[in-house]
Amino acid sequence: MTRFASTELDERNRRVEWLFRTLFLMMTLILIVPVALILGVLIYKGSPVISWEFLTTIPRDGMTAGGIMPAFVGTIWIVTVALIASVPVGIASAIYLSEYAPDNWLTRVINLAIINLAGVPSIVHALFGLGAFVTFAGFGTSILAASLTLAVMTLPVVIVSTRESLQAVPYAFREACWNMGATRWQTIRRIVLPNSVSGILTGVILEVSRTAGETAPIMFTGAAFFLPFLPQSVFDQTMAMSLHLFVISTQVPGVDEALPYGVALVLIGMVLAMNATSIGFRVYLRGKKKW
Amino acid sequence: MSVRNLTVSYGEEAVLRDVSLDIREGEIFGIIGPANSGKTTFLRALNRMEEFDPAMKVEGTILLNGRDTSQVRNVYALRRRIGVVFPLPVGLPLSIYENVAFSPRLAGIRKRAELDEIVERCLRRAALWDEVKDRLNALGSLLSGGQQQRLTIARALSQEPELLLLDEFSIAVDPVTTMRIEDVLKELKEEVTIVLVTNLVQQARRLADRTAFILEGDLVEVGETEDLFTGPVLDQRTRDYVEGRFG
Numbered sequence: 001m002t003r004f005a006s007t008e009l010d011e012r013n014r015r016v017e018w019l020f021r022t023l024f025l026m027m028t029l030i031l032i033v034p035v036a037l038i039l040g041v042l043i044y045k046g047s048p049v050i051s052w053e054f055l056t057t058i059p060r061d062g063m064t065a066g067g068i069m070p071a072f073v074g075t076i077w078i079v080t081v082a083l084i085a086s087v088p089v090g091i092a093s094a095i096y097l098s099e100y101a102p103d104n105w106l107t108r109v110i111n112l113a114i115i116n117l118a119g120v121p122s123i124v125h126a127l128f129g130l131g132a133f134v135t136f137a138g139f140g141t142s143i144l145a146a147s148l149t150l151a152v153m154t155l156p157v158v159i160v161s162t163r164e165s166l167q168a169v170p171y172a173f174r175e176a177c178w179n180m181g182a183t184r185w186q187t188i189r190r191i192v193l194p195n196s197v198s199g200i201l202t203g204v205i206l207e208v209s210r211t212a213g214e215t216a217p218i219m220f221t222g223a224a225f226f227l228p229f230l231p232q233s234v235f236d237q238t239m240a241m242s243l244h245l246f247v248i249s250t251q252v253p254g255v256d257e258a259l260p261y262g263v264a265l266v267l268i269g270m271v272l273a274m275n276a277t278s279i280g281f282r283v284y285l286r287g288k289k290k291w
Numbered sequence: 292m293s294v295r296n297l298t299v300s301y302g303e304e305a306v307l308r309d310v311s312l313d314i315r316e317g318e319i320f321g322i323i324g325p326a327n328s329g330k331t332t333f334l335r336a337l338n339r340m341e342e343f344d345p346a347m348k349v350e351g352t353i354l355l356n357g358r359d360t361s362q363v364r365n366v367y368a369l370r371r372r373i374g375v376v377f378p379l380p381v382g383l384p385l386s387i388y389e390n391v392a393f394s395p396r397l398a399g400i401r402k403r404a405e406l407d408e409i410v411e412r413c414l415r416r417a418a419l420w421d422e423v424k425d426r427l428n429a430l431g432s433l434l435s436g437g438q439q440q441r442l443t444i445a446r447a448l449s450q451e452p453e454l455l456l457l458d459e460f461s462i463a464v465d466p467v468t469t470m471r472i473e474d475v476l477k478e479l480k481e482e483v484t485i486v487l488v489t490n491l492v493q494q495a496r497r498l499a500d501r502t503a504f505i506l507e508g509d510l511v512e513v514g515e516t517e518d519l520f521t522g523p524v525l526d527q528r529t530r531d532y533v534e535g536r537f538g
Contacts, residue, residue: 102345103345172377172379172381173381173383173384175340175343175377175381176375176377176381176383176443176446177383177393178340178342178343178370179338179340179370179373179375180370180371180374180375180393180394180397180446180447180450181367181368181369181370181371181394181397181450182367182393182397183367186397190385190393191383191384191385194384195384290384290430290432290433291382291384291432291433
């Protein structure tokens with residue numbers, strides 16, 4: 001029995017172990033606090049204004065009352081066009097970087113560019129979009145210009161998450177295919193992509209939720225202060241949820257206090273719905289473990 | 292198949308130096324040697340895998356059916372003539388059926404009946420058919436290690452290879468399965484030339500008609516397998532290795 005008696009040192013180790021465990025747990029729990037507070041306040045203050053009418057009518061009385069339909073629809077337009085622009089480019093370049101790129105200076109430069117692109121502040125992207133898409137490309141302030149600006153901004157997210165999903169497919173599968181005489185593309189199409197598609201979709205959905213909430217990049221490039229019509233094409237301007245929230249919170253006097261909270265609640269609802277889909281995919285992925 | 296003055300290096304370091312040997316049609320050719328002597332590299336060079344490894348550099352000539360493989364332009368067709376089995380079994384994350392049908396599909400075979408026939412024949416020859424015939428749609432990557440290794444062999448056979456390369460196939464496989472695979476190999480050598488890399492000296496003795504001993508990148512000795520064990524001593528290192536004095 002005595003052989004297992006704790007020494008002074010064992011006791012100390014145990015106390016330190018408990019201390020750190022508790023510390024890390026506390027830090028983790030603190031994470032929940034802002035999320036819970038934000039959601040709580042939004043639901044408490046915002047839910048009274050949410051109604052079918054709120055979602056389907058245009059703002060009235062100088063935006064101090066009425067619904068949010070143009071902004072709601074506009075955000076869906078902007079996000080959709082941004083996705084159409086960024087997802088194919090992002091996935092294709094991720095496949096190149098993960099499956100084809102040799103380890104040389106060009107690849108390193110590209111990787112550096114991706115990291116830097118991810119680090120550029122969104123207001124800088126806004127100015128870039130204004131110069132490149134609105135003025136130089138001649139799209140004017142339009143959904144197209146706003147979406148392309150967002151697409152450039154979110155490309156690194158798509159590339160990095162796609163590349164990680166591709167890298168998660170074991171290298172041994174690739175080697176086995178190559179040894180059987182498969183080309184790189186045959187290997188990618190038959191083995192690598194089918195087994196990383198859920199991860200790629202997860203990344204794309206996370207990108208959507210980020211795109212939906214961005215304000216600065218669309219402010220100068222396509223989102224309108226007030227526009228009581230629905231956009232008819234990608235060359236139209238549109239209202240957007242994020243900018244509308246900013247406008248009625250700070251720029252318009254006399255707005256009913258509940259209104260901004262209602263807009264924020266709808267916006268966060270859109271984002272959370274997207275994230276829920278993403279979580280669903282991940283659960284599906286885990287359920288279909290293939291090796 | 293003839294290998295002449297094969298030197299393979301990774302970066303500055305030569306892993307195989309000036310190896311020349313002949314592999315006869317329809318034999319099991321053993322390659323023995325301690326870890327890191329270049330045995331696996333030899334197989335990779337045969338299959339021209341340097342395409343996927345920029346650091347790997349191959350010099351010398353490899354003749355398959357009298358053709359210099361480095362001059363073959365359709366390297367994918369070349370690799371289809373060569374089946375490879377790895378040390379750790381790799382069942383692709385496809386169904387058992389699709390694992391075996393993978394290579395025939397690459398070769399352009401689309402007809403279901405033809406694929407069915409190939410899948411059954413290859414699984415039978417790899418001694419796996421009876422265990423999996425009722426669940427061909429189950430995932431190949433979730434079979435047991437020994438089953439996956441036989442699946443890998445079935446997959447290699449589906450390529451209709453002229454040459455079957457086995458790289459320490461029994462390393463992750465239980466003894467019973469190992470014996471079954473060894474029996475399979477003895478039957479297969481009627482139709483296909485087999486190169487068997489192994490770190491089990493006795494496995495080479497059981498299976499190989501002729502054996503090469505590679506040590507630290509140099510081909511020390513090549514000859515009838517039994518001669519390496521009991522014939523006149525040509526190189527003392529070979530005898531020391533096969534009798535277990537080092538390695």
